[in-house]
Amino acid sequence: MLSDELGKKLEERIDRDLLVKERRGRSEKGVFDKSKVMDDVLDKTTIMSLSKLINSGIISYINGVIGSGKESKIYWAVDPDGKNVALKIYLVTASTFKKRAPYLVDDPRFSHIKKGTRNLVELWAQKEFRNLTQCIKSGIPSIKPIHVLKNILVIEFVGKNGVPAKTLVETEIDENDYQDAISIITQLYKKAKLVHADFSEYNVFKTENGLIVFDLGSAVDIRHKNAREFLERDIKNISRFFVKRGLTVENPSDVFVRITK
Ligand SMILES: Nc1ncnc2c1ncn2[C@@H]1O[C@H](COP(=O)(O)OP(=O)(O)O)[C@@H](O)[C@H]1O
Numbered sequence: 001m002l003s004d005e006l007g008k009k010l011e012e013r014i015d016r017d018l019l020v021k022e023r024r025g026r027s028e029k030g031v032f033d034k035s036k037v038m039d040d041v042l043d044k045t046t047i048m049s050l051s052k053l054i055n056s057g058i059i060s061y062i063n064g065v066i067g068s069g070k071e072s073k074i075y076w077a078v079d080p081d082g083k084n085v086a087l088k089i090y091l092v093t094a095s096t097f098k099k100r101a102p103y104l105v106d107d108p109r110f111s112h113i114k115k116g117t118r119n120l121v122e123l124w125a126q127k128e129f130r131n132l133t134q135c136i137k138s139g140i141p142s143i144k145p146i147h148v149l150k151n152i153l154v155i156e157f158v159g160k161n162g163v164p165a166k167t168l169v170e171t172e173i174d175e176n177d178y179q180d181a182i183s184i185i186t187q188l189y190k191k192a193k194l195v196h197a198d199f200s201e202y203n204v205f206k207t208e209n210g211l212i213v214f215d216l217g218s219a220v221d222i223r224h225k226n227a228r229e230f231l232e233r234d235i236k237n238i239s240r241f242f243v244k245r246g247l248t249v250e251n252p253s254d255v256f257v258r259i260t261k
Pocket residue numbers: 066067068069070071072074086088143155156157158159163164165167202203214215216
């Protein structure tokens with residue numbers, strides 16, 4: 001088949017480029033320098049997956065890097081209709097993933113876990129996709145998931161011209177934002193049956209259309225044995241942020257009781 005042949009050719013090309021790159025050393029120009037995307041953090045399998053996303057029409061091209069953390073890198077891409085999308089690529093090399101295992105192992109939705117970092121990382125991307133899907137189905141204002149392929153999550157782009165919308169920490173906030181943040185935590189628990197587990201001023205966009213929650217890789221099913229503990233932590237963390245900004249907030253314990261009763 002033609003697509004197989006293309007895939008094989010591409011793989012050969014990547015192999016060759018990687019070899020050339022290895023021989024030349026890091027400083028010299030190789031094919032990776034021609035593109036903004038083909039940087040050092042992406043391994044061959046990830047690059048293959050990116051090309052698959054392009055061949056299958058999920059995305060057309062990648063415009064650049066938006067941000068990078070220890071465990072993932074976010075890219076700005078464009079789909080065949082010219083619409084902006086974001087790619088969250090989980091880094092296969094991230095050693096920090098081991099410490100994330102408990103968020104997977106004890107979630108009843110992910111009971112069969114194969115060993116190996118790549119597997120864990122791919123599962124993590126799928127978990128975030130599934131969490132986002134659960135949110136959207138439940139009517140929660142979250143980023144819309146578009147596609148997931150191995151360690152690559154394709155999501156709706158929130159922002160303009162490749163610039164992400166501002167998060168709560170980057171904006172002026174008021175009483176309404178506090179209410180809306182607590183409302184999101186409540187809806188997550190009651191409607192989507194999820195606890196974010198990393199809810200903070202860094203993981204909520206403040207847009208013209210209100211707050212939008214994201215970064216749901218850590219989110220667990222409410223049946224997870226630590227779900228209540230994570231919920232308590234989420235409420236405390238976000239309350240602390242609003243207090244720091246001079247707002248009066250409800251007692252976090254009361255909020256916890258109200259949500260879980
Ligand atoms: N869908 C998106 N649209 C626009 N920007 C995004 C999107 N998702 C993430 N970002 C940008 O990337 C940053 C990190 O994303 P996040 O999902 O929180 O990853 P991490 O796990 O590294 O915290 C965000 O603060 C935001 O600036």
